[in-house]
Structure formats: structure tokens, C-alpha cells
Amino acid sequence: MTQVAEPQQALNPKLIVPFVNSVRNVFTTMVGVVTTVERPTYKSGPAVSYDVSAIIGFSGQVIGSVVVSFQMDAALKLVKAFAGVDLTADSPDFADAIGELANMIAGNAKKDLGATASITCPSVVLGANHVIARLRGVPCVIIPCKTPVGDFAVEVNMKQTD
Amino acid sequence: MKILLVDDSKTMRNIQKRTLAALPEAEFVEAGDGVEGLAAMNSSGPFQLVLVDWNMPNMDGITFVTKVRETNKTTPMIMCTTEAEKTRVIDALKAGVNNYVVKPFTPEALTEKVQQTLQKAKAA
Numbered sequence: 050m051t052q053v054a055e056p057q058q059a060l061n062p063k064l065i066v067p068f069v070n071s072v073r074n075v076f077t078t079m080v081g082v083v084t085t086v087e088r089p090t091y092k093s094g095p096a097v098s099y100d101v102s103a104i105i106g107f108s109g110q111v112i113g114s115v116v117v118s119f120q121m122d123a124a125l126k127l128v129k130a131f132a133g134v135d136l137t138a139d140s141p142d143f144a145d146a147i148g149e150l151a152n153m154i155a156g157n158a159k160k161d162l163g164a165t166a167s168i169t170c171p172s173v174v175l176g177a178n179h180v181i182a183r184l185r186g187v188p189c190v191i192i193p194c195k196t197p198v199g200d201f202a203v204e205v206n207m208k209q210t211d
Numbered sequence: 212m213k214i215l216l217v218d219d220s221k222t223m224r225n226i227q228k229r230t231l232a233a234l235p236e237a238e239f240v241e242a243g244d245g246v247e248g249l250a251a252m253n254s255s256g257p258f259q260l261v262l263v264d265w266n267m268p269n270m271d272g273i274t275f276v277t278k279v280r281e282t283n284k285t286t287p288m289i290m291c292t293t294e295a296e297k298t299r300v301i302d303a304l305k306a307g308v309n310n311y312v313v314k315p316f317t318p319e320a321l322t323e324k325v326q327q328t329l330q331k332a333k334a335a
């Protein structure tokens with residue numbers, strides 16, 4: 050069966066740039082690592098697999114979600130730098146720390162979106178090769194981020210409402 | 212000094228504790244949401260300072276502040292949140308917070324806001 054590609058909508062920089070700036074700000078201020086943000090691209094499939102993801106939902110004049118995803122080794126090192134203690138992946142405090150990082154990225158970006166929106170409390174998913182469903186018909190942009198202790202990605206899947 | 216930390220993230224409460232541990236005789240009580248925060252206000256107070264997050268399950272920070280201010284006009288309260296829009300700051304001040312700290316914050320920024328708030332409360 051031939052799979053029909055989902056039509057891509059134009060990338061709206063107003064919805065992406067705030068997240069790029071927020072990632073840099075959060076990781077420099079709270080984690081103490083300099084983050085190099087690479088060129089955002091459309092996510093066309095599951096692509097790279099991750100082990101840990103934190104999800105924040107948006108509602109209001111923008112709807113959708115932002116997902117911050119890590120491979121486990123990077124997540125453990127970044128959480129140690131953020132929380133100030135070594136945490137194992139099965140500790141509830143590990144998920145708490147990952148969720149709080151995503152919360153700060155989303156909240157800090159929200160003020161620059163030029164729209165009134167509310168964010169949800171974070172949900173955290175752990176598990177190798179997990180897949181997170183996204184809004185259909187809404188472009189999903191992946192922002193690759195590199196740090197000296199490991200890489201991660203921010204996926205922005207949102208649109209402005211009418 | 213007895214300080215109540217109301218935030219659903221234990222990691223954030225730990226960061227706040229580390230940052231404020233240098234305050235004179237700092238003693239911390241922790242709550243994971245507004246409901247626990249109100250219970251702590253009643254059972255473990257009086258507090259000399261309250262730090263409260265905005266987005267939390269069960270009861271958010273703005274509701275917590277509003278409820279506290281129905282009976283307590285004096286305890287200094289600082290909203291410590293990712294919510295950074297001007298309208299949110301205004302809403303929080305109207306509800307009764309004395310100061311506002313946007314996450315992410317440096318230890319120096321949080322300490323400065325806390326010192327400002329305590330000095331104003333002392334002078335009042």
C-alpha cells in the first residue's frame with residue numbers, strides 16, 4: 050500500500066524561536082551547561098529514538114505540545130548537573146527533575162509566543178524507543194541540542210488557533 | 212526562620228533549600244501543591260516566608276495565595292514560577308504575593324528577591 054505523505058504546513062518561526070532561546074536560557078542558568086542549538090528541521094517520522102521524554106501540553110491561542118527527549122546517558126548526566134545529586138533512572142526524583150526542566154523550557158518560551166496560553170504540568174515517559182503521538186495536520190519541528198555531557202532534542206508540535 | 216516551599220517539583224524545592232540555607236536559622240517545610248500548602252500553613256506555621264509555584268496539580272499557586280490572604284495579610288509570599296507574562300505577574304500581585312521570581316533563576320537572583328521581600332516586610 051502506498052503511504053500518502055502528510056502535507057507540511059509552513060514553519061512558523063514565531064512558534065520555534067522562543068523555544069530555541071528558552072532552551073539556551075534554562076540550561077545555562079539552571080544546569081550550568083552551554084547548549085548548542087542546531088538547525089530546527091521538520092520531523093517526518095519517529096527518526097531518532099530516545100529513552101526519556103517529558104511532555105508539556107499547550108492550550109489557548111496556541112494548542113499542541115512540546116516534548117523534550119533525551120537518551121539515557123545524557124539524561125542522567127544533565128539531571129545530576131541540575132539537581133546536584135546522582136539519581137538513577139528508576140528514582141521518582143529523576144522523572145521529577147526531567148519534568149521540571151521541560152516545565153521551565155515551555156514556560157519560559159510561552160511568554161514570547163505572542164499568544165495567551167496555558168501549559169499543563171509535565172508528564173514523563175521512560176522506556177527505550179518509545180513513540181509519542183502528535184497532533185495530525187500540525188507540523189512537528191525538532192530542535193536538536195548539543196551539550197558537553199550529551200545531546201537531547203526539543204520537539205515542538207503546535208499551531209495557533211483562529 | 213521558618214520557610215514554606217510550595218512546589219510540585221521536589222527537585223525545585225531542593226534547589227530552593229540549597230539556595231536559601233544561608234538565611235539565619237533557616238528551617239524548611241515542604242508542600243507539593245496548594246492543598247498541602249494550606250494544610251501546612253494551618254498546622255506548621257507561622258512562617259516568616261512562603262515561596263509558591265504557579266502551575267501545580269490539585270490546587271494552583273494563585274488559588275493558594277488568594278486563600279491564604281483571606282485570613283493572613285502579613286506573611287511575605289513570593290511567586291516562583293515559569294509564568295513570565297506581565298499579565299500573570301499582575302494577577303499574582305493582585306492576589307497578594309509580595310514579590311515574583313521567574314524560573315529559570317540564578318541563586319543570586321532568588322537570594323536578592325528574598326532579601327528584598329524580607330526587608331520590606333520588616334520595615335512595614
